[in-house]
Amino acid sequence: MNDHALKDWLLIICCLAVSWALFISVLLITNLFLVFALIVLGGVAMYGISRREGVKASIVQAFKRRNRFTFICMFIIIIGLPFILRGSPYWILILTLAILWIIVALGINIQFGSAGIINLGAAAFYGVGAYTAGMFAIKLGSPPLFNLLLGAVMSMVVGSLLFIPLLKARGHYQALVTIAFVMAFHNLLNNAAWLGGAQGIVGIPPMSVAGWSFVQEIKVWGLKLPSQANFYYLALLLGGLLAAASWRLWNSWVGLTWNAINEGTGDELSAKCMGVATGKWAMIAFTIGNFYIGLAGAFYSHMTTYVSPPDITFYQSLLFLSAVILGGVDSIPGVCLAALLLVILPEKLRAFQQYWVMFFGIALVLMLILRRKGLIPAMIRIYTRGMREIPESLRAPKGSNKND
Amino acid sequence: MPDNEPTKQLFRCEKLTKNFGGLKAVDGVDLGVSEGEILGLIGPNGAGKTTFFNLISGVYPIDEGSFFLRGENLMGLPAHKIKKKGISRTFQQSRLILNLSVYDNLFTGMLESFRSWFRDSLIFRSRFKEELKRAIEKANQLLSQFNAELVGKGFLPVSEISQIDRRRLEICRALATKPALLLLDEPSAGMSPEESAELMLDLQRIREKEYRELSIILVEHDMAVIEDITDRVVALNYGKKIAEGTFEAVSRNEELREAYLGR
Numbered sequence: 001m002n003d004h005a006l007k008d009w010l011l012i013i014c015c016l017a018v019s020w021a022l023f024i025s026v027l028l029i030t031n032l033f034l035v036f037a038l039i040v041l042g043g044v045a046m047y048g049i050s051r052r053e054g055v056k057a058s059i060v061q062a063f064k065r066r067n068r069f070t071f072i073c074m075f076i077i078i079i080g081l082p083f084i085l086r087g088s089p090y091w092i093l094i095l096t097l098a099i100l101w102i103i104v105a106l107g108i109n110i111q112f113g114s115a116g117i118i119n120l121g122a123a124a125f126y127g128v129g130a131y132t133a134g135m136f137a138i139k140l141g142s143p144p145l146f147n148l149l150l151g152a153v154m155s156m157v158v159g160s161l162l163f164i165p166l167l168k169a170r171g172h173y174q175a176l177v178t179i180a181f182v183m184a185f186h187n188l189l190n191n192a193a194w195l196g197g198a199q200g201i202v203g204i205p206p207m208s209v210a211g212w213s214f215v216q217e218i219k220v221w222g223l224k225l226p227s228q229a230n231f232y233y234l235a236l237l238l239g240g241l242l243a244a245a246s247w248r249l250w251n252s253w254v255g256l257t258w259n260a261i262n263e264g265t266g267d268e269l270s271a272k273c274m275g276v277a278t279g280k281w282a283m284i285a286f287t288i289g290n291f292y293i294g295l296a297g298a299f300y301s302h303m304t305t306y307v308s309p310p311d312i313t314f315y316q317s318l319l320f321l322s323a324v325i326l327g328g329v330d331s332i333p334g335v336c337l338a339a340l341l342l343v344i345l346p347e348k349l350r351a352f353q354q355y356w357v358m359f360f361g362i363a364l365v366l367m368l369i370l371r372r373k374g375l376i377p378a379m380i381r382i383y384t385r386g387m388r389e390i391p392e393s394l395r396a397p398k399g400s401n402k403n404d
Numbered sequence: 405m406p407d408n409e410p411t412k413q414l415f416r417c418e419k420l421t422k423n424f425g426g427l428k429a430v431d432g433v434d435l436g437v438s439e440g441e442i443l444g445l446i447g448p449n450g451a452g453k454t455t456f457f458n459l460i461s462g463v464y465p466i467d468e469g470s471f472f473l474r475g476e477n478l479m480g481l482p483a484h485k486i487k488k489k490g491i492s493r494t495f496q497q498s499r500l501i502l503n504l505s506v507y508d509n510l511f512t513g514m515l516e517s518f519r520s521w522f523r524d525s526l527i528f529r530s531r532f533k534e535e536l537k538r539a540i541e542k543a544n545q546l547l548s549q550f551n552a553e554l555v556g557k558g559f560l561p562v563s564e565i566s567q568i569d570r571r572r573l574e575i576c577r578a579l580a581t582k583p584a585l586l587l588l589d590e591p592s593a594g595m596s597p598e599e600s601a602e603l604m605l606d607l608q609r610i611r612e613k614e615y616r617e618l619s620i621i622l623v624e625h626d627m628a629v630i631e632d633i634t635d636r637v638v639a640l641n642y643g644k645k646i647a648e649g650t651f652e653a654v655s656r657n658e659e660l661r662e663a664y665l666g667r
Contacts, residue, residue: 252525253518260512270499273461275487275516380505380559384533
């Protein structure tokens with residue numbers, strides 16, 4: 001029995017170590033050919049393992065049996081990341097941005113993935129958060145942590161202005177409402193002098209918590225972490241909390257209700273006849289999603305100390321939404337992975353910046369053709385770990401059949 | 405259950421009317437259902453049977469008339485409130501959520517009875533787990549009344565179970581919160597005669613066991629099914645009630661024969 005556990009642990013540590021080493025070297029190596037070669041090597045290795053049934057099965061089993069151990073290992077690696085990357089603060093900053101994207105994507109996943117409200121105006125709610133935090137910090141000098149919360153709440157409040165048009169419209173027309181909103185908001189920001197006009201808001205004080213300014217370096221055990229690590233850890237804390245909340249909601253009657261009113265998978269009429277107040281639940285999903293998006297926006301403005309209208313466009317909304325489509329609609333791990341990729345890849349491919357949108361478009365179209373359910377398809381809801389006693393044969397991936 | 409016997413009336417509608425443009429889809433229908441009664445609703449295509457269901461389940465707003473459940477006027481209430489008052493329905497075309505599990509689909513029928521929402525699912529997880537456990541027990545009990553095999557398939561996506569099991573699941577879902585009145589809209593549509601006979605047997609069996617007081621309004625084209633399980637039959641044509649009574653009496657009705665056979 002003990003032997004078994006030891007073998008599992010070793011397997012998990014090996015897999016995680018190899019994949020994280022690959023991840024970090026992909027981040028740090030600047031030679032694109034080398035990066036490409038590494039990715040291909042990783043891909044070939046994964047393919048090789050997936051072909052050997054015995055090895056694959058034992059790895060999958062190990063991860064399934066020891067998911068608490070895996071979780072702890074992942075946690076240590078994620079916490080330790082700034083220590084490994086302390087020589088390149090730029091990548092810590094990018095990873096922090098990736099966490100903000102993950103928060104946004106989780107919010108859109110509640111709206112679009114779970115409840116089926118297509119929000120193509122996410123950048124506007126991001127902007128509401130960012131501008132609220134920026135304005136309060138500049139005009140009133142209110143503390144940044146308070147501004148984070150305020151930005152998130154303001155984004156919920158502004159979102160409620162759209163309740164009536166969203167409830168009157170259905171499906172694609174709802175998407176039009178949100179597009180109209182982000183365009184109008186962009187124009188407002190560009191023209192309203194009291195919001196800084198086309199210049200935006202400059203000189204927002206950087207984040208600080210209880211007197212600890214985030215522009216300071218962190219010193220731990222004689223190691224110096226660059227100031228960016230401050231942002232990384234706070235974003236990680238917030239992102240972790242929000243992801244956990246998202247996961248718990250998904251695994252509850254709330255997530256189920258959202259799926260039931262989702263016109264894409266379930267349907268509203270039948271949900272109504274099952275006793276669900278569909279309009280109310282759609283707006284709850286919309287509002288909670290906006291909280292996530294607004295919080296990320298507010299954090300962004302306290303991180304970059306600068307926010308301007310070009311950050312808040314329809315195009316940006318499309319990128320946010322595509323994280324959900326790419327990762328897997330209603331799949332929380334998938335959405336997180338896709339958001340991470342969508343931030344890291346364009347940074348890595350800076351040399352081909354003008355082609356990035358083209359690459360991205362092709363990738364998205366291929367994805368929709370070849371893997372419609374996303375990078376990590378949504379699973380059947382098992383609700384709690386206690387439910388794991390269900391025999392393996394009864395658990396199958398969501399909708400893994402031909403007739404849909 | 406003959407008409408003149410003094411049984412408690414559960415459902416009643418008066419002069420129910422619905423116009424689509426110039427067309428009177430349902431035209432002044434009066435109808436009553438007693439407790440524990442199975443009422444068959446028949447009529448040719450386009451007679452207004454499904455529209456009638458859509459009216460009394462709150463899907464369409466009513467133009468004229470009103471309807472009552474246990475004497476309470478439900479006219480004008482939205483669909484989800486009518487369901488909470490005790491009228492539950494199925495649809496002619498399956499409206500299950502294909503990529504959710506069998507349990508999840510069944511749970512959507514129980515949502516109104518659940519008490520663990522945001523606070524319990526985010527913070528007090530153990531309370532949610534308690535409720536989940538109870539819900540699964542209830543679901544297993546419901547499923548096993550129809551088909552014991554379905555219990556083992558609880559965590560399979562609905563897209564992977566058979567057509568007849570989907571019908572069963574849909575009826576289970578409508579029954580999950582013990583409604584007073586169940587509206588079944590052509591439950592045997594798209595099934596073979598054997599399958600539909602099996603489904604009707606299931607239905608009769610669970611009524612005898614668990615749901616003695618349950619009243620049902622059944623829309624069905626298969627006259628053998630109607631003859632078998634209904635207590636009383638109402639016939640509609642062009643939105644109007646043209647006949648009412650026992651199956652034998654109604655089937656002798658000239659107007660109905662004409663409507664069906666087109667003489």
